[in-house]
Amino acid sequence: MNAIEITNLTKTYPGFALSNLNxxxxxxxxxxxxxENGAGKSTTLKLIMNAIPRDSGTIQVLGTDNQIPAFNxxxxxxxxxxxxxxxxxxLTPQNVSSVMQHTYQRWDNAxxxxxxxxxxxxxxxxxxxxxxxxxxxxxxxxxxSHAPKLLILDEATSGLDPMVRDEILxxxxxxxxDPGHSVLLSSHIISDMEKICDYIGFxxxxxxxxxxxxxxxxxxxxxxxLSDQDFLSVPPEAVHGKKETTYGVEALVKRTQxxxxxxxxxxxxxxxxxxLARKEEDV
Numbered sequence: 142m143n144a145i146e147i148t149n150l151t152k153t154y155p156g157f158a159l160s161n162l163n164x165x166x167x168x169x170x171x172x173x174x175x176x177e178n179g180a181g182k183s184t185t186l187k188l189i190m191n192a193i194p195r196d197s198g199t200i201q202v203l204g205t206d207n208q209i210p211a212f213n214x215x216x217x218x219x220x221x222x223x224x225x226x227x228x229x230x231x232l233t234p235q236n237v238s239s240v241m242q243h244t245y246q247r248w249d250n251a252x253x254x255x256x257x258x259x260x261x262x263x264x265x266x267x268x269x270x271x272x273x274x275x276x277x278x279x280x281x282x283x284x285x286s287h288a289p290k291l292l293i294l295d296e297a298t299s300g301l302d303p304m305v306r307d308e309i310l311x312x313x314x315x316x317x318x319d320p321g322h323s324v325l326l327s328s329h330i331i332s333d334m335e336k337i338c339d340y341i342g343f344x345x346x347x348x349x350x351x352x353x354x355x356x357x358x359x360x361x362x363x364x365x366x367l368s369d370q371d372f373l374s375v376p377p378e379a380v381h382g383k384k385e386t387t388y389g390v391e392a393l394v395k396r397t398q399x400x401x402x403x404x405x406x407x408x409x410x411x412x413x414x415x416x417l418a419r420k421e422e423d424v
Contacts, residue, residue, distance in 0.1 A: 142204050144168045144291050144323035145189060150198035152184055159184050159347045162198070166340070169320040171313065173334030173355075174327040175414055176344035182327040183224065185344065186295050189325075190221070203291060217246060220284030224296040226276040230269035234262055234279060245287035256282035260305075273300040281309060285316070292316060292324045298333055306330075310337050331411040343414050350417050355410065362413050363405035366391050375399060382416025393417070 145166040152159040159181045166172040176182045187193045189200055191207045200207045205215045228237060234257055241248045257264060260278040262271075271279060277300055284292060292313065298306045314337045316322050328334060334341060335355070342352040351358070365375065372383075372390040379398035384391050393416035396405060 142168050143201070144170075144203060145172075145325060146199075146201040147185075147189070148199045150185075150188060150200065151196045152188060152193070153196055157181070157347060159188075159344075162344075162349050164342055164349060164352050166323055166325055168323050169317060170339040171317055171324040171326060171337055172340040172342060172352075173338035174325065174342045174344065175329070175331060175334060176327075177418075178329070180344045181347045182344055183295055186223075186293055186325070186327060189293065190216075190219070217287070218290040220287065220289035220292045222277070222280045222284050222292070222294045222297040224299065226268075226280035228268045228279070230267060232268050233265050234268075234282075235264045237268075237279075237283065241283065241287065247288040249286055249288065253282060253286035256285060274302065274305065277301060278305070278309075281312070285312070290321055290323070292322075292326075294324065295327045296329070297326065298328060298330060306333065313337060331414060335410040341410065343417060345418050345421050348421070350421060358410065358413055359408070361395055361397075362393055362408050363396050363399075364391060364408045364412060365394055365399070365403050365405060367403070375403065380420075382418070382420035384416075384419060393420075 143165050145164070147162055147164040150159065150162040162185065174182050174185065188195050189202060189207065191212065202212065203215050203218055205212050238250055238253055260282060262275060262279055262282065277297060281297060298309055301309065310333060313324050313326070317324055326334065326338065338355050340352065341355050341358060343350045362381070366389065368389040372392065375392065375394065376398055379394045380392050381395065382393045393408065393413060
């Protein structure tokens, strides 16, 4: 079963359109959703949770259409961390625990308290006095404490220092060791995605430019650095984004579409995304 399956999803606002999006998150996997601010990442996550109405298309979450009444029960199996943690400012983590016991049927205080200790979060400190990093860690603790099968994370590592980010990524990685657990991670920190994601989706100006296995992407693409004259010999269909420098042309190419005579360099996920965005801008 796919944890999330999106088909031909469209949502239009004045001046922006999420167009014909098709995306699949296989069960037991981590899918990283990349894109610049305003690309449509947060809109996609809201549509998945049916927090805003879609114009057309279908969305299945944990095998259930998210617009039927049965989806309310499915929400028990979803842990959510948004780009901003939304809790009443006067509540403490201790207060939130009392609330969540009456919200989620499988709320586990022991797990919750273990995350509070792991993240060094004070039980009796009001939420309004938390730093941004503390707020994000607190939201993650809540999301993981009711036995979810699916985590939906919108910039969940934003505002955290590198050591804490690395710890959080390990937690997400451990979460998917259970084959019934899945993660959808929206982030602008591409290095985080490269560390833990099995699949990568890239949204640019409301269009999904790719959604593929990460390892396949890294194997499929390469970088060439050539003089202007030598670059003329590269087949145009092989080029998936380029930039001109004072030394010539640097381009993203598909390995199978260029001659072995060209000097190919390994690329990384950030380069792939940046070059694909450049190609889209040049169209």
